[in-house]
Amino acid sequence: MSTIASLDRIGVGIDTARYGHRVSFLRPDRKPAAKPLTVMENRAGYQALQDRLNQLHEQHPTAHFHVRIDAAGQYAVNLELFLRGLNLPMTISVGEPKRNKDYQKAHFPKRTTDDTESQAMARFAVVELPKATPPTAPALLLLHEVAGRLQAKVKQSTQAINRLHNLLARAFPELATLTEDLTTG
Structure with missing residues (x-):
């Protein structure tokens, strides 16, 4: 079983929305790696996400971030471009909303909050280890x-x-x- 001191990967699930993205961070044992975060669609929100990722990287320098983003419109594109610009060990996969929702229903059938959706995406990222989505030209x-x-x-x-x-x-x-x-x- 993984311990906090020897994390090799951290799943980051991001449920995108117009006024704020919900971000969850999971260890390989499916326990939280950090408290969930709401990221507003502005400079301060993106800075808060970068700060949280940098903090996790400092705590776990060998960990690789496996990020799963819900591909829901322009806000997902903005977020993806921002994340690709960060200098962190990271694999970014972008999933279709229906597939993400189906995965969430399979693993968290009785919960339907934004927190649950971001947790499901973090779980998918850290457990399933999806291939990276190539950057869009x-x-x-x-x-x-x-x-x-x-x-x-x-x-x-x-x-x-x-x-x-x-x-x-x-x-x-x-x-x-x-x-x-x-x-x-």
């Missing part, structure tokens, strides 16, 4: 951002057309019998 990050904005504009246009159709149907109901598609003229 900067050009693909930019393309992803452009595609996201385009998708938002398409959604916005669809909503505007639907509002127009609704307004026309209420103001001029017989228009629907005169033309099938308003966009063709």
Whole structure:
């Protein structure tokens, strides 16, 4: 059984969210390596995470961090880029939310908090030792951002057309019998 003095790895599970990420730290024996941490999506939050990781690295200099991040949107991307920039022994894996949720339900079936989700990801990282997710190329990050904005504009246009159709149907109901598609003229 591992002891605190001889940790070779630490599982770090991160449940990402818009206003704050929940981070859990587990030893190989599945006991906490440190208290869970809420990381806000700002400089102070990221600094708190870096400080905690540095503190753990000082306490356990031979330990390798196995980080599992929930891939839930732009916040996960920000966090991943930040973690990849740290000079610490670290393997980062990014998992799909459904797969992470299924793992959490299998190992913690009666608990559904953010703490539980980050604990499940930390457990997955330290027990299953998933392969590292390769870093995303900067050009693909930019393309992803452009595609996201385009998708938002398409959604916005669809909503505007639907509002127009609704307004026309209420103001001029017989228009629907005169033309099938308003966009063709």
